[in-house]
Amino acid sequence: MDVREAQKIAALARLELCEAELARFASQLTAILGYFQKLGEVKTDGIPPASHPRDLRSPLRPDRTEPFPAPQELVQRSAGAEGEFFRVPRVLE
Amino acid sequence: MELEPVIGLEVHCQLATRSKLFCRCEAGFGGLPNSRICPICTAQPGTLPVLNEQALELAIKAGLALSCQVRTQMKFDRKNYFYPDLPKGYQISQFDEPLCEWGEVAFEVEKGVTKVAKIRRIHMEEDAGKALHPDGLASSLVDLNRAGVPLVEIVGQPDLASPAEASAYLQALRRTLRFAGISDCDMEKGSLRCDANVSVRPKGQKEFGTKVEVKNINSFKNVERALQFEIARQGELVARGEKIVQETRSFRDTEGTTVSMRKKENADDYRYFPDPDLPLFDVGAPRIERLRAALPEHWLAKRKRYQEQWGLSDYDARVLTEEPATARFFEGVVAAGLAPKVAANWIQGEVLAFLGETKGDIEELKTTSAQLRALIAMEEGNELSHQAAKKVLRRMLESGGEPRATAEALDLLQIRDSGALAATVDAVLAQETKVVADYRGGKETALNALLGRVMKATKGKGDPNVIKELLIAKLKA
Amino acid sequence: MPATPTSPAWTRSARAIVAAVRSGSVRARAVADHYLARIERDDPLVHAFLHVDPAAVRAQADALDARIARGETAGALLGVPVAVKDNLCAVGSPTTCASKILEGYRPPYDATVVERLRAAGAIVLGKTNLDEFAMGASTENSGFGATRNPHDLKRVPGGSSGGSAAAVAAGFAPLALGSDTGGSVRQPAALCGVVGLRPTYGAVSRYGLVAFASSLDQVGPLALNVDDCTLLMEVIGGHDPRDSTSRAGAFGGPTAGDALAGLRIGIPAEYRSDALDPQVRAAVARVEQLAVAAGARLVPLELPLTQYAIPTYYLVVTSEASSNLARFDGVRYGPRGEGSDLSGMYGATRGGRFGDEVKRRIMLGTYALSAGYFDAYYKKALQVRECIGREFAAAFAQCDVLLGPTTPTPAFPLGEKSDDPVQMYLCDVFTAPAPLAGLPALSFPCGKTPTGLPIGAQLQGPCGSDGRLLAIARALERQLALDLSPLEAPRGA
Known part of the structure; x- marks a missing residue:
């Protein structure tokens, strides 16, 4: 992973990193990914990916409402609480 | 060179549940901003999703009503991107294994000419909140009332050949969803939203042209407007020998135009992966079959039955299958013993005319089908003249009430002594x-x-x- | 050196505290005061806790005493103060995950396990230090300063539940809750000389545990001895409808009868590698001998995929973490970085407030999930994960449990591995495989080095064998007959 690639990944992850951090992460991640290449030694043809424990199943919940008693309290804990809203710096797209 | 458009619609439809998809907040509409939020839908650290069973069943019903294949086992995936209206930084959605696949929508291009468009997939997902960008403010404001509301996304194949077809497809899709009780499909409330993929190609060419996605089509009349503009825009580019850029464009209602939102080349990388908080779901064939058996009659089947079984005209059958509530009301009156043709005449001549005049909604009708039947029974029994019965019905539609009491109040009962x-x-x-x-x-x-x-x-x-x-x-x- | 006053006898076990409080011979308030005093005196050296609110602790104790005075003496943990890892939400106290991005955050709800503690009559004593978002094996990655090993203050307590393990070992709390993703309960338990259980995945609710890697995270108990560990597990375990990964009856409960007679103990060759510290090796060998003497049979076997557990584990956890930590964006809670537009605010908040290891893992996970790399990294890791699960299943066809060391070495000095991520990752070599397969695993003290550093042995069993592991560990604990009382004071100041 070079610095340019690290920069791309950092942008995707919304991490603002300085030049020095980018360079350091690029070299550390290169080393880690190199070590991870080891997985190539394991034959996995036809093996299903195990994203969850195989025997677990998700439950279903009855469609009943139970309003949270203090929704405005959730807004108040925002560093950008403004009236009933969460305020954020303007979205520029 | 003559060009032809190729159109496919992506429709988001809110499922008619009481609570949100993964938490127990109300999935309502209106009210104060951030009044229907909780630790889960605001993504407080440590909170977890649990799926609403009714949402799953409505999504299955959507698939069945649209003749899809429905999966007996399903999973959810995370779609990762940052936006202030997306509390977790990812949307719980379905990526490579949608709940339903390969269905169809039959729609009428013009009277008597029906066409069938394929549905590629239907998947479940949670809605995001709403970010407002008030003019003149250096900030955006976020309301999370909608965050976590259950949706299905219905992705159509690019089978539509004109804006009129797209509009007819959307109407037919909406009617199907409404008749199956899946959603109220109200575009104004945002419970039905439509994006369109549009390209043009020389007539007869097999390959597709470059696709443009048009977003923010927020009403039925705008479907045709937006598509007409976009097709014309692409046609002009081709005529000038310019290249069409793959991009997302936003429809501007006031100007009737589309404007570029973002180019595809710097598209987000959504990093989809299975949501580890939600193990596999056993949807189960028995559940699917139970829902299939209980599925309300399709509106097209009703339309056919009204003509073939009950002898209604094509016109009458159409009018009575416009809205589920109309069909329900009509069938109620027939079930109460009135001849279908008589019932059709009364509903069209009086009930729908009244709603038309008063811009009323059949869902909020003050008269039940049983009451209408009882009223007509009074006419049949010579207790009311035909004219008097009409007057009584009018009053009942306006203010509610039982037919006899209303007739008495209006002093319209016939004197037979x-x-x-x-x-x-x-x-x-x-x-x-x-x-x-x-x-x-x-x-x-x-x-x-x-x-x-x-x-x-x-x-x-x-x-x-x-x-x-x-x-x-x-x-x- | 002034003589340290000897602690009351009930400090030797949570069960003793419950008995004393229930009988009325000791008030809950006195118990709370004892631990608060220990924390006040010695925690400045150990730094096991991030938040302790003595007034709130005393209020909880007083409320319990009032209840007891009314004759209400129910509660499996009546009057027992419990230290809670600071990635578990508890109303009335901050929950920071030892991260500056959650500085000052106060959760609006109790984690299910905290709710169950309170319902059992326990006292939430305080929130313990951890590696930021549980990412680490030394508790040096805390955004609020490292925790030290009470057995040798120059050494790490292990991690990421280093604060919880140190608190129990140091005598600051009789019980603690930790969380284990790849060894975060067992590894610090081993390095601090206490018992730590990683339950079967799904046996304990994750609701209110701030997610690091959802498919592996489990809340687990830490205690001075196996009986106490069992007691705490009985309180926190069980199905929770708020967690879709929760299971009913997974814990199994303690097994009656002689746990060792006829027991088939698998001894994987891979757990005796050359990298293993000879003292650790010797201590585990002694456990094997005691087990055999008590009627168990050793089954030598091989788990050749063990060496692939670390890369598999790190790809899975970093991928999940990159998504789980996306919610920390400064919009709805937590402090916010400066930025003139949204992107700037996001970047400043996340770039400025996450620590190095967290950023490194978010980068790694984002990369592993990104277009073009998904199949080679994330998907490949999930396939190897499946293979590891199958290998364990095959092993448990030959034996009942696996026995080996918890860690390759005893506690290492602070700073020794903090500059080399791969070396730090290798600390998890024996603890990472079980979580990949959802298995329960338990670390219990099995000896000490000549300089007094604790050594832990690990038992692993099939899913749902938590109760059996506890029963076996209890039998071995008796055979070993070690002194399991907490330290009267930290060592090596």
């Missing part, structure tokens, strides 16, 4: 000596004139049969 009518008959006979003479002189039609006078004198309430008998008896005397 010959004793009560005798005095009026005598008075008319005493007054109309010439007409009486005519009748007695053999002019049979004079009887009708006398009947008319008596009816007028009773303000239309007298039972014409009783009056006729009285007149004949008295004239013979």
Whole structure:
């Protein structure tokens, strides 16, 4: 992973990193990914990916409402609480 | 070079549940900003999702109503991106294994010409909140009431060849969802949203042109407007020999134009992966079959049945299958014993006319089908004249109420007691000596004139049969 | 050196505290005061806790005493103070995950396990230090300063539940809750000389545990001895409808009868590698001998995929973490970085407030999930994960449990591995495989080095064998007959 690639990944992850951090992460991640290449030694043809424990199943919940008693309290804990809203710096797209 | 458009619609539809998809907040509409939020849908650290069973069942019903194959086992994936209206920084959605696949929508291009468009997939996902960008403010404001509301995304194949087809497809899709009880599909409330993928190609060419996604089509009339503009825009580019850029464009309602939102080359990398908080779901074939068996009749089947079984005209059958509530009301009246044609006439002639005049909603009708049936029974039993029955119904539609009580209140019940009518008959006979003479002189039609006078004198309430008998008896005397 | 006053006898076990409080011989308030005093005196050296609110602790104790005075003495943990890892939400206290991005955050709800503690009559004593978002094996990655090993203050307590393990070992709390993703309960338990259980995945609710890697995270108990560990597990375990990964009856409960007679103990060759510290090796060998003497049979076997557990584990956890930590964006809670537009605010908040290891893992996970790399990294890791699960299943066809060391070495000095991520990752070599397969695993003290550093042995069993592991560990604990009382004071100041 070079610095340019690290920069791309950092942008995707919304991490603002300085030049020095980018360079350091690029070299550390290169080393880690190199070590991870080891997985190539394991034959996995036809093996299903195990994203969850195989025997677990998700439950279903009855469609009943139970309003949270203090929704405005959730807004108040925002560093950008403004009236009933969460305020954020303007979205520029 | 003649160009033809290729259109596919992506429709988001809110499932008609009480609570949100993964938490127990109300999935309502309106109200104060951030009044329907909780630790889960605001993504407080440590909170976890649990799926709403009703949402799953409605999504399955959507698939069944649109003739899709439905998975017996399903999973959810995370779609990762940052936006302030997306509390977790990812949307719980379905990526490579949507709940339903390969369905179809039949729609009428013009009268008598039906076309079928394929549905590629239907998947479940949670809605995001709403970010507002008020003019002149250096900030954006976020309301999370919608965050976590259950949606299905219905992705159509690019089978539509004109804006008119797209519009007809969307109407048919909406009607199907509404008749199946999946959603109210109200575009104004945002419970139905439509994005369109549009490209143009030389007529006859097999390959697709470069696709542009048009977003923010927020009403039915805008579907055609937005597509017409976009097709024309692409046509002009081709005519000028310019390249069409793959991008997302936003429809501007006020100008009737589309403007570029973002180019595809710097598209987000959503990093989809299975949501580890939600193990596999056993949807189960028995559940699917139970829902299939309980699925309400498709509106097209109803339309056919009304004509073939009940002898309604094509026009009547159409009108009565426009809205689920209309069909429900109509079938209710028929079930209560009224002949389908009579029921159709009353509903069209009176009920729908009333709703048209008052811009009312059939869902909020104050009269039940049983009440309408009872009213017509009074007419059949000569308790009300046809005209009086119409007046009574009008009042019932306006203010509610039972037919008999309403007829009494309006003093429209027919007078059938010959004793009560005798005095009026005598008075008319005493007054109309010439007409009486005519009748007695053999002019049979004079009887009708006398009947008319008596009816007028009773303000239309007298039972014409009783009056006729009285007149004949008295004239013979 | 002034003589340290000897602690009351009930400090030797949570069960003793419950008995004393229930009988009325000791008030809950006195118990709370004892631990608060220990924390006040010695935690400045150890730094096991991030938040302790003595007034709130005393209030909880007083409320319990009032209840007891009314004759209400129910509660499996009546009057027992419990230290809670600071990635578990508890109303009335901050929950920071030892991260500056959650500085000052106060959760609006109790984690299910905290709710169950309170319902059992326990006292939430305080929130313990951890590697930021549980990412680490030394508790040096805390955004609020490292925790030290009470057995040798120059050494790490292990991690990421280093604060919880140190608190129990140091005598600051009789019980603690930790969380284990790849060894975060067992590894610090081993390095601090206490018992730590990683339950079967799904046996304990994750609701209210701030997610690091959802498919592996489990809340687990830490205690001075196996009985106490069992007691705490009985309180926190069981199905929770708020967690879709929760299971009913997974814990199994303690097994009656002789746990060792006829027991088939698998001894994987891979757990005796050359990298293993000889003292650790010797201590585990002694456990094997005691087990055999008590009627167990050793089954030598091989788990050749063990060496692939670390890369598999790190790809899975970093991928999940990159998504789980996306919610920390400064919009709805937590402090916010400066930025003139949204992107700037996001970047400043996340770039400025996450620590190095967290950023490194978010980068790694984002990369592993990104277009073009998904199949080679994330998907490949999930396939190897499946293979590891199958290998364990095959092993448990031959034996009942696996026995080996918890860690390759005893506690290492602070700073020794903090500059080399791969070396730090290798600390998890024996603890990472079980979580990949959802298995329960338990670390219990099995000896000490000549300089007094604790050594832990690990038992692993099939899913749902938590109760059996506890029963076996209890039998071995008796055979070993070690002194399991907490330290009267930290060592090596």
